[in-house]
Amino acid sequence: MTNGPLNRKLRMGLVGGGQGAFIGKVHSIAACLDNRATVVAGALSSNAERAKASAPDYDIPNSRAYGSYQELIQKELALPADQRVDFVSVTTPNHTHFEIAKAAVDAGLNIVCDKPMTFDLKQAEELASAVEKSKVVFALTHNYTGYPLVRQVREMILAGELGEIQAIRSCYIQGWLRTRLESSDQKQAAWRTDPSRSGAAGCFGDIATHAYNLARYMTGLMPAEISCHLKTFEGGRKLDDYGTAIIRFENGGLGTVTASQISHGRENDLFIEIDGTKGAIQWRQEEPNVMVLRQNGQPHRLYTRDPNAPYMTSTGRAACRLPSGHPEAFFEAFANIYAAAYESMIERSQNKSFETKNTIYPNVYDGVEGMLFIQQCVASSQHNGTWLPMKHPAIRK
Secondary structure, three states: OOOOOOOOOEEEEEEOOOOOOOHHHHHHHHHHOOOOEEEEEEEOOOOHHHHHHHHHHHOOOHHHEOOOHHHHHHHHHHOOOOOOOOEEEEOOOHHHHHHHHHHHHHOOOEEEEOOOOOOOHHHHHHHHHHHHHHOOOEEEOOHHHHOHHHHHHHHHHHOOOOOOEEEEEEEEEOOOOOOOHHHHOOHHHHHHOOHHHHOOOOHHHHHHHHHHHHHHHHHOOOEEEEEEEEEOOOOOOOOOOEEEEEEEEOOOOEEEEEEEOOOOOOOOEEEEEEEEOOOEEEEEOOOOOEEEEEOOOOOOEEEEOOOOOOOOOHHHHHOOOOOOOOOOOHHHHHHHHHHHHHHHHHHHHOOOOOOOOOOOOOEHHHHHHHHHHHHHHHHHHHOOOOOEEOOOHHHOO
16 A cells, blocks of 8 residues: 555554544544544643643553644654654634644645644745745545545546536535534534634634545536625524635536535535536545436436445546445545545655655645635625635646
């Protein structure tokens, strides 16, 4: 699975993921799923006492359970090269991503960062410049790009099997914030609805970015302009909980992104339809091992995740771990992001050149685009849906 012998596991430093956290534990499980990495150090909470108390949950020795990310970086760099961490995973709330990732990048450490990458576009641009200067590996966990059938569709589209892509409908629908859950100080709701911690957007920053990234990843279409309407339906909430954006792509195609966190009964429904001149596909994250291909005049074709099937592309097959009929889902998709990033980390450790823009895993430039998407959606909505440009030098691939 590797480009060259490493003869050891990669050493992971985890920032965030302390007691009561969700995404930090997901990162640690995904990072270690293929037995290619191990968590050896952590700054698991902004509260030093809680950080130390959380260390046994990850089998982190007390000597490497740090009270802050600054301490983690400083003390890890003081260790011999054959002991210090190879990469740092940033799994903290949005407003802290930049300072942690930038410090690690400047120290020459590889990064895996949760999304959105930073608090705003300016920070994202600065971080991208730092990554280019330090030449570290930077992966962004838009984890839905790791599903085998998502990668299957990507390869089919790039090979021209669906013809010219003309329309994309991407939705991410949840219902968990139908009430003011944040008023009860529920941890996950509290920071996601707080502008000082979440950023300029709520629902659109949290989940619409996934829907937009999925459309871009699967089709490769470049955006030209965007128009957006955001709405806060739950009274007293400071950030949007519903919204719709329209994207004009450079090839003349149209896309829509709809996101909701106030739809009764909806759990984690990320859903995408893509219309091409030769065919159309649909894929749903809650049923990730199935993809539908439709062509006029032909029976609908159901693709299942089957690494042994002749219809699977090499990219889709490589993302599978289990035989067909054994569902692969969230953790495995997350792990595919890590696995792909490991290949680049190994190449870097061997002083080999590695791809930084056209990677199979989302990278720092996808992070810049995600922040541009949020910024332009908020600005467009504030001006009654006015069309705004979506071109940025960092995303011209």
